[in-house]
Amino acid sequence: MYSVIYNENMEEVCLNSEPVFDEGDEYEGDGDCQEERGHGAGETHLKRDPPQPTVGLEFDSFDEAYDFYNAYGKERGFGIRVSNSWFRSKRKERYRAKLSCSSAGFKKKSEANNPRPETRTGCPAMIVIRLMDSKRWRIVEVELEHNHAVSPQIKRFYKSHKKMILAARRAQPPPEPVTEVHTIRLYQTAVCNGFTNVDEREVLIPVDHSKHLELKEGDTQAVYNYFCRMKLTNPNFFYLMDIDDDSCLRNVFWADARSRAACGLFNDTVAIDTTCLTNKYDIPLISFIGVNHHGQQVLLGCAFLGLDSVEYYVWILRAWLNCILGRPPEVIITDQSKPLQSAVCEVFPKARHCYGLWYIMQRVPEKLGGLKGYEAIKRQLNKAVYNSLKIVEFETAWADMINRHGLGDNRWLQTLHEDRRRWVPVYLKDTFFAGMIPVQENESFNAFFDGYVHKHTSFKEFVDKYDLALHRKHTKEAVADLESRNSCFELKTRCSFEVQLSKVYTKEIFRRFQSEVEGMYSCFNTRRVTANGPITTYIVKERVEVEGNEKEVKNYEVLYETSQVDIRCICSLFNYKGYLCRHALNVLNYNGIEEIPSHYILARWSKDFKPRGLFDHDFNDVDMYNPLSRYHHLYKLAIPVLEEGAQSQDHYEVAVHELEELLNRLNLVEENIV
Secondary structure, eight states, X not given: OXXXXXXXXXXXXXXXXXXXXXXXXXXXXXXXXXXOOOOOGGGOSOOOOOOOOOTTOEESSHHHHHHHHHHHHHHHTOOEEEEEEEEETTTTEEEEEEEEETTOSOOOOOOSXXXXXXXXXXXXXXXXXXXXXXXXXXXXXXXXXOSSOOOTTSOXXXXXXXXXXXXXXXXXXXXXXXXXXXXXXXXXXXXXXXEEEEEEEEEEEEOOTTOOOOOOTTHHHHHHHHHHHHHHHSTTOEEEEEEOTTSOEEEEEEEOHHHHHHHHHHOXXXXXXXXXXXXXXXXXXXXXXXXXXXXXXXXXXXXXXXXXXXXXXXXXXXXXXXXXXXXXOSEEEEOSOHHHHHHHHHHOTTSEEEEOHHHHHTTXXXXXXXXXXXXXXXXXXXXXXXXXXXXXXXXXXXXXXXXXXTOTTOHHHHHHHHTGGGTOGGGOTTSOOTTOSOXXXXXXXXXXXXXXXXXXXXXXXXXXXXXXXXXXXXXHHHHHHHHHHHOOOOOOSOOHHHHHHHTTBXXXXXXXXXXXXXXXXGEEEEEEEEEETTEEEEEEEEEEEOSTTOEEEEEEEEEEETTTTEEEETTOHHHHHSSOOHHHHHHHHHTTOOSOOGGGSOGXXXXXXXXXXXXXXXXGGSOTTOHHHHHHHHHHHHHHHHHHHTSOHHHHHHHHHHHHHHHHHHHHHHHHHO
16 A cells, blocks of 8 residues: 655655565556456555656655556556666666556567457656665656546556555554554655655654544645645655544644744744634644744744644644754743643743733633723733833732732633743743733734634635745745845934944844834933942833823833943843843943944844854754755755845846756766766
8 A cells, every 4th residue: 555645855754664566577567457346455545646746756665666656557547567677787776767657668469360459559658767876766757648548437457556455455454452652754855856864753643543633625635735736846845744543634734945944043932823723713723933033923834733632732843843953942932722831841841931922912801801890900901911020010910900800719810820920021031032922012913824814714725825825924024135135224313323233133123123212312310329349220210101191200220230241121121022122222321332232232133144044054064964964054055145146137147047057067967977
């Protein structure tokens, strides 16, 4: 039974690895066999068309390649045979073969009195496969058209199909108890680029036959076809399918090349968006979201979850960890799901796990909307969460809200208070969030696929919209790159800090920082309070808006260390957003500092962050024996070429010409090796 599912470009989920056939003349066969009477036990599996033969597809063995083309032929209604083979003379090792339709060529003329009628038609349909240096077999030529009628509805049977079923029946293992552990072997391979990672990992997944994705008619084929298409068109595409022993799909994870590249740059802080699960959408979509150098959301991977359980979440998180080559994030933001929390603790034990403030605050109307005095409760809750600079302020404001409105028995609020160290900003000041948590009441978080997914979006509809959503996001990022590199930003003050960072930050990050520079003028009465060795404490007063147009004066405590020029404000904007606040800027200015220290200018916000980040690995660090390592290094080197080539028509023409020349030279190298 053919049961190898090709994982786009890099991964392969292999449910059995035993060859179905033996090599030799037994492959040869033509003519008709008896009518098919049923599949039997050897073919008890989910009926699914095999992918179409395409140049670039690779297989672990000659047997597997033969099996693939034979299964394809059976579905289309024709038999196959080995019409030609090439062997290396010294070792008698087959290195090339041509698999043809069983109607290829013509039989030799017979001298018999009653020769059998000619059944062949000289059919040109075939594939040519070749053994590569990676010891895998690659399809190098394909001809799909036949010169005779073929149809899966025609109940004719061929010798190659008969052997396939007999071999599958012999290889059929006895049924296993459902409590057994199912081993899914994950091979990191590049199907369309022709290399195999030498590092093979095994992930053990507990089998539960009763839980799987609820797919409607056409969904399975749509998802499978999408992955097959991406395998051939998207470099470095990655996907894994979690399939139980009944061939039911339980979980799916995938990430395209851009998402994988972004993981290497922006996975310091990651949000796991489960909005579709929380809102009970028809598709159980999970999105891994980061923030790029423009402060825009960037997709780091997607998944479909079969069951809201710890085991299924663990599978998804391990799949993502495998995708990002074992480089875990430092901070993970999720909703309040307890199964997801347990899975994060198991897979990412060293990461700081926080709850998304936006998940919690958007549920306030649902959880508290029916209470008497709801508007007053909401105002007090927002004040406690967003305006507290110290823990004691939050605890006092929270207790006042509970006591004033008699909310001591509200279970939801009790749970929130128990988990406060995971979501209340005042408890998270030592954590870097890259702007991924709101610290002001008017800030929000939109789901990455917002506007592309609704409550009744099907799997099929989603994969149709997925490319469109990513294309628009990538276009937005490309436009921001061009604007950041080619634009001169308008300065609004005479502050040296503004001039300094206008040359460094991307357009959007500079705009945000610029508001802090302008905000320096709403601060006043910066004064020194205490000094303890090199550490001095300052108080900066600021007029801030409260309800309506009213303003109140707030005191912000700023610590300044003179020897290392270290500074920290009690508002902790630098950890929340990644740039210094107006209060810290005032203290620097007060001390005669004209430039912001370099350790407060994060590289991830700079205009040239992507090229800089892509060259942060020395060539000597590349494992030359690991094809996946070579691939990633080449991919990083190519990104700046693409970006520079898009700057103008002249740049574009030069880039296209040089890339075509390079590809021709690589093809010549491969031909010389063969």
